Amino acid sequence: MRSVVVLAAGFCLLVFIGPLLVPYDPTEINIPKRLSPPSSEFILGTDALGRDIFSRILHGSQWTLGLAFFISVVGLLIGTIVGLFAALGGRMVDWFIMRTTDSFLVFPDLVAAVVIVGLLGTGTWSLIFALSVIGWMRYARVVRGIGLSLKTRGYVIQAKLAGLSLLSITRWHYLPSLLSSLILVWTGMFSRAILGISALGFFGFGVQLPTSEWGTMLLDARIHMRSTPLQMIWPGVVVISSVLAINLVGDALRDAIADKKSYLQGKTS
Numbered sequence: 001m002r003s004v005v006v007l008a009a010g011f012c013l014l015v016f017i018g019p020l021l022v023p024y025d026p027t028e029i030n031i032p033k034r035l036s037p038p039s040s041e042f043i044l045g046t047d048a049l050g051r052d053i054f055s056r057i058l059h060g061s062q063w064t065l066g067l068a069f070f071i072s073v074v075g076l077l078i079g080t081i082v083g084l085f086a087a088l089g090g091r092m093v094d095w096f097i098m099r100t101t102d103s104f105l106v107f108p109d110l111v112a113a114v115v116i117v118g119l120l121g122t123g124t125w126s127l128i129f130a131l132s133v134i135g136w137m138r139y140a141r142v143v144r145g146i147g148l149s150l151k152t153r154g155y156v157i158q159a160k161l162a163g164l165s166l167l168s169i170t171r172w173h174y175l176p177s178l179l180s181s182l183i184l185v186w187t188g189m190f191s192r193a194i195l196g197i198s199a200l201g202f203f204g205f206g207v208q209l210p211t212s213e214w215g216t217m218l219l220d221a222r223i224h225m226r227s228t229p230l231q232m233i234w235p236g237v238v239v240i241s242s243v244l245a246i247n248l249v250g251d252a253l254r255d256a257i258a259d260k261k262s263y264l265q266g267k268t269s
Contacts, residue, residue: 022055026212035228044234047217048224053234056212060235063213064201065242067128068193074132075193076186079139080178084170086140087147098144101137109134109192110199117205127206131196135189142185146178180257187250191243198239214239 023043030050038045044053086097104112116130150156150173159169200206201215202222209216214235221231 022052022058024052024055026051026056026059027210028052035224035231037228038230045228045230047221047231051212053217053231056217057214057234057238060212060214060217061238063207063211064194064197064215064239067124067197067207067213068190071128071131071135071193071197072186072190074128075135075189076139076182078132079136080143080182082136083140083143084147084174086144087151088166088170094144097140101140104134104137109196113196113200114203114205117200122205122208124207127197127200130200131193135193138189139182139185142181143178146181147174150174150177184250184254184257187246187253191246191250194239194243194246198235 028051030046032050033042033046034048034050036042036046036050042052042054044057047053047056082097082101086094089097107115112134113127113130116133117126120126120129153173156169156173159173164172197206197213198215198218201213202218204219206215207213209220217235218232221228221235225232
């Protein structure tokens with residue numbers, strides 16, 4: 001558990017201090033040094049324009065990881081609100097919201113994101129909007145399911161009979177009960193957002209060149225994939241490593257929550 005937390009903290013620090021540690025300007029073109037192999041001067045080598053790959057990866061962490069964090073939080077907020085409306089708004093509201101959610105879930109995430117970005121035009125804000133739109137449905141389904149089960153709990157019924165407002169009941173009863181499940185869903189959606197940003201960048205629909213986002217780095221390096229494959233390997237490695245680290249954190253949190261629930265059940269029995 002401790003090693004997983006350290007790994008996740010390392011990637012979080014990468015977002016904030018990574019751009020400050022770059023040894024070279026990530027956009028500086030140096031044609032005489034183009035396609036240089038890894039060396040003491042360029043740790044990971046250079047790309048087709050002579051730009052330092054290590055500097056571009058560090059700088060790109062702010063775009064890939066930062067945007068993924070922002071998109072996953074936006075999806076969390078939207079999905080929580082929509083899910084609570086579905087659970088607490090009555091049968092017709094629940095039916096309408098869930099049918100709308102199911103209609104979104106029919107399409108694969110990446111296909112839906114490409115369609116939305118294609119309609120809005122390429123760019124960072126289109127990327128954020130597309131991935132936020134397709135990211136809230138899973139939160140909504142989880143929140144709605146838990147919310148429906150909580151409506152029949154004794155303490156919620158007693159709070160209603162005591163005259164507490166729906167807002168107060170949501171704040172003191174629903175949201176604390178949702179927290180652990182939402183954290184687990186959020187870690188999964190965070191990693192999915194990283195993959196989505198990188199995939200859209202590789203297809204040319206995401207953050208545009210010369211910005212050193214990891215997906216755009218893969219796009220830029222594809223032409224030289226056979227002659228200098230390290231150009232594509234390094235961005236691919238950091239994408240896979242970040243997704244793996246976040247998933248490991250999610251698994252560790254799930255185990256910790258399960259152990260805590262078992263401990264509490266053992267004390268009450």
